[in-house]
Amino acid sequence: MGSTFLPTVGRMAVCGGTHGNEMSGVYIVGEMERQRKVMGDGVWPIPVTTVLSNPRAVKECRRYIDTDMNRCFSSAILSSPITDSSPYEVRRAQDLNALLGPKGSAGAIDMICDLHNTTSNMGLTLIHYTTNDWVTLHICKYLQTKITQVPVRVVTMDVPISDAHSLETVSKHGFSIEVGPQPHGVIRADIYNFMKEGVDVTIDWIQKFNSGTVFEGGEVEVFMWHKSIDYPRDPETRELNAVIHPQLQDRDFCQLKKGDPLFLSFSGETVKYEEEESLYPFFINECAYYEKGIAFHLAKKIKLPIPTVQVQKD
Incomplete structure (x- = not known):
């Protein structure tokens, strides 16, 4: 089979601080802006726009001011009329x-x-939102090949782009980079460096793609989002009845099998995984998801075929 020819990836944006207390991106954007002031726009081989996405939340070191901004980029919200009561x-x-x-749009x-x-x-x-964006999937495969100091995994949320609510869905291609564990409001050198390497390799x-390099096809291993699981809660007060079990804590992307521990109640009882299908948990015990009623997500692990790609000639 021959190559799939795709347009040049002409412009890129690196965004940090979409959540104002997630510090690695805030400082990477700041460092990239410092490099540009010192070295000029030629510091990178492609045009790069740097954006501090939620400056008010960054200033206050909070996830958000009025509402989670990374839930605000669906087409419906982006086209909604702005009033005096609209959230920041x-x-x-x-x-x-x-x-x-x-x-x-074509101009995105x-x-x-x-x-x-x-x-x-x-x-x-x-994390990205389609199963047939060959540019994004090839970058994901490249990152998995080039970055060796930390596991690199790909999560696909297969929903229509118009309904997808994350910032990266504004662009023609794109993904979010999630790096952890890191407490919110804290910056760790190792986590910062992993994220910086992710940006540099992208x-x-x-x-390379714009310069004519042919990237061979094959497969990309992805975790396809399946559903979200909440904590056990009191049916009346909605207070937690249990927490993540110690045997599940920190085991993101490790296979769950029937009978494996999920939660430990405050009275010492274990809640087990009861489903027949083995799935893969991620975002286990994420701090910011308590308010969303999510203890973890579950995914199916699949392999997506991708074609050989190269830039189309003018």
Whole structure:
């Protein structure tokens, strides 16, 4: 089979601080802006826009001011009228859509790399929303090949892009990079360096692709989101009845089998995994998900076929 020819990836945005207390992305964007001031736009082999996504939340070192901004980039919210009562993050999302999009348009920026931290033990995880974006999937495969100091995993949320609510869905291609474990409001050198390597390797792939390198097809291992699981709760007060079991804690992307421990109640009883299908948990005990009613997500592990790709000639 021959190559699939794809347009140049001409413009990229690196965004940090979409959640204002996830510090690695905040400092990577700051460092990239410092490098540009010192060395000029030629510091990278492709045009890179750097964006501090939620500056008010960053200033206050909070996840958000009014509402979670990484839930504000669906087409419906981006097209909603702004009123005096509109949340700050909805206003800011529409500003970012004007800057980097508009979402779904021919004029949207080619690639967004949105930088996030998690308190979960997820290593370096790439999250995106389609199963047939060959540019994004080839970059994911390249990152898995080039980065060896930390596990690199790919999560696919297979939903229509118009419904997808994350910042990276404004661009033609793109993904978020989740790196952890790191407490919110804290920056760790190892986690920062893993994320920085993820950004650098992504830029490296784009430069090679634009220069005519042929990237061979094959398969990419991905974790396909399946469903979310909440903590056991009191049916009346909604208070937690149990916490993540010690044998599950920190075992993101490890296979769950029937009978494995999930939760430990405050009275010492174990809640076990009862499903026949073996699935893979991730975002286990993520701090920011308590308010969302999520103890962890479950995914199926599959392999996606990808074609050989190269840049189309003008």
